[in-house]
Amino acid sequence: MPLLSTRRELLLASGVGLLTFTLEGCARQMTPREAQQRGADLAVLTSQEAELVRALGEVLAPGSGEAGLAHYLDHQLGAGAARSMLMIKYLGVEPPFTSFYRDGLRALEDATRARFGQTFVTLDAARARALVEDIAAGRSENWAGPPAAFFYFVLRNDACDVLYGTQQGFSELGVPYLAHIEPPTPWGA
Amino acid sequence: MLPDGLKVDAIIVGSGAAGSHYAAKLAAGGKRVAILEAGPARSNADLVSSTLWARRLKWHGAPVLETGKNPVGHVFNAGYGVGGSALHHYAVWPRLHEGDFSLRSRHDRGLDWPISYDDLRPFYDAVQEEAGVSGDAEREIWRPPGAPYPMVPVPLMPQGALIAEGFKRVGLHTAPLPLAVNTQVYRGRAPCIWDGWCDAGCPIGALANPLTVHLPEALAAGATLHPDTTVTRVLTDSRGERAIGVQTVDAQGARGQVFADLVVLAAFTVQNARLLLASAGARHPDGLANSSGALGRYITTHLAAQIFGLHEQRTQPWLGAFGGQLLNQDHYDDKATHAASGALGSYQWMIAQAVKPNDLLGIAPSRPELFGAPLAAFMERAAQHFITMTGVIEDLPLAENRITLSERRDVNGVPLAAVARTSSSQSTALWDAAVLEGRRVLEATGASEVWSGSPAPMHIMGGTIMGADTRRSVANSFGQTHDIANLVIGGPGLFPTTGGVNPTFTVHALTARSAAYLLRNWRTITG
Secondary structure (H helix, E strand, O other): OOOOOOHHHHHHHOOOOOEEEEEOOEEEEEOHHHHHHHOOOOOOOOHHHHHHHHHHHHHHOOOOOOOOHHHHHHHHHOOOOOOOOOHHHHOOOOOOOHHHHHHHHHHHHHHHHHHHOOOHHHOOHHHHHHHHHHHHOOOOOOOOOOOHHHHHHHHHHHHHHHHHOOHHHHHHHOOOOOOOOOOOOOOOO | OOOOOEEEEEEEEOOOHHHHHHHHHHHHOOOOEEEEOOOOOOOHHHOOOOOOHHHHHEOOOOOEEEEOOOOOOHHHHOEOOOOHHHHHOOOEOOOOOHHHHEHHHHHOOOOEOOOOHHHHHHHHHHHHHHHOOEOOOOOOOOOOOOOOOOEOOOOOOHHHHHHHHHHHHOOOOOEEOOEOEOOOOEOOEOOOOOEOOHHHOOOOOOEOOOOOOHHHHHHHOOOEEEOOEEEEEEEEOOOOOOEEEEEEEEOOOOEEEEEEEEEEEOOOHHHHHHHHHHOOEOOEOOOOOOOOOOOOEOOEEEEEEEEEEEOOOOOOOOOEOOOOOEEEOOOOOOOOOOHHHOOOOOEEEEEOOOOOOOOOOOOHHHOOOOOOHHHHHHHHHHHHHEEEEEEEEOOOOOOOOEEEEEEEEOOOOOEEEEEEOOOOHHHHHHHHHHHHHHHHHHHHOOOOEEEEOOOEEEEEEOOOOEOOOOOOOOEOOOOEEOOOOOEEEOOHHHOOOOOOOOOHHHHHHHHHHHHHHHHHOHHHHHO
């Protein structure tokens, strides 16, 4: 058996750091990244919404989509306000937050279709970036949802949370984690 | 389980800085004390070192409906559960200055306090000894008179050293930031290891939060603590002249009543005012303790001025305390320093905060316009080269900034709080002036880039203000409401003005002064 070289590997190997997702009808312990890769069931988001979140995450913070942003959001939206770890709770939006995300994703898709005649997930990198730049600046046409710039701000921070807010994220930036109490899981049980 | 109909000497509503301190002092004085906490029980094991897990400590009780140009940011600034917002506070403990107590008299704006600095000085001294504060009183050339700190100051780390040089180059001073954080073993409590997890709560006892200092004292002295117990109404006698107890509802929805000779509301700024307004009755149609009409008015927060930069040198920005390493108050005492631009008020700089890559006060949100590859490049560089400091800007009290009751109700049938706040032109001008100064300081460090954030609310104060004039304020300087002698308010809601310093130390000093007064005059007050 190979030696486990880091505390993170030890945690993952021992099952700590995993969340419960449903795969093919069975509850499985997985990281959001694994849940994303293996297509675990979603509790709140639709598969189309999850795919859109993943694609948007890759534009906002490259790597966050693959790191499981959609399953992270899905997990947090299903957790209830008291257990939610979403930054949106700080930002003046009343829980539950599902309608905020759902309305924003719909607005993103509608704005994409109106501008390019295709879905967001099929946009090439240049078009996706141009669209997100306009949304971030609040100047997107055909936007009918939460304020565009605010939606950008929230989703960007969610993507940063997934990418940079964990022990792995700190490590990849070269930031010592220095925990008093290690998080039992990166993103809540 | 809280027995319905329980009778104690004192009910404390809320278990944060003020509530836990009142409980400790009153219980030590021989009183039977029950602490009623709306949120869940907390222990050190809940204080997980994670920016994401820390969000569970923040407010998630009844929604607060915020309006105005400068909302108070209730969820971020308020806690929920045992320890309240003090459980995740950053323990920056400077004192108010003499001039903060007489803003109206000196500048014909805002309000006066009914007390002076000299009235609070002995309590600041006693509290810093009790809770443990680190700092260097001599290097704080602006510090009002008082006993030296009981602990040596926070060590200077690379980020702090760089920014200190910037201050020096523009002719300004720095001193170690006074922190209620142990720099050595203090009264059996561990020293800090400068890992920057204060916002997630300190589980090792290095930071003077309620779980570490006053709740253990209160419980050891016989006080009882009742989490998941929401107070929905303050009860009075039939004439409306005395508080006799409170109505409660627990997490299962079971309603009850608890009776006491003294009721202390220490449920933080917004909820204290909400509870008094929602306790209106025939004798108090506009809310308890509101014969003046001042209840809910003068809600304030400090305006945070966040300045950021990138330096060529590695700064190890993750090291230190979340509140920072250094302090500057060079322009504190002359509130008219920036009068030429229409500004009025005091401000200080908290310098070289320990930062994490994400979260609202972290590195990534400091440049919200960056996304994609530029964000990734920025994060890689900023993680090693980030510098930051935060101005704490005084917010002048305005009567129209106000907590009222909404038409909407929570699950217990209590109207929600609605909070309207727009800062005065003098305060926003002061924020503008401070930002210019802050940018100049970071530029003087030789930083390759300097930028600043938007005004952000921190520290919610006012709404149940103290005052000498019973026609224009809610309580006296001991927190005793003018209308009902045995109904006492604790916490920063009592502040008539904000000064430009973090409020928790002053909350403790006021609480210590009030508790001593209550014990000394118990029969008169409760008889």
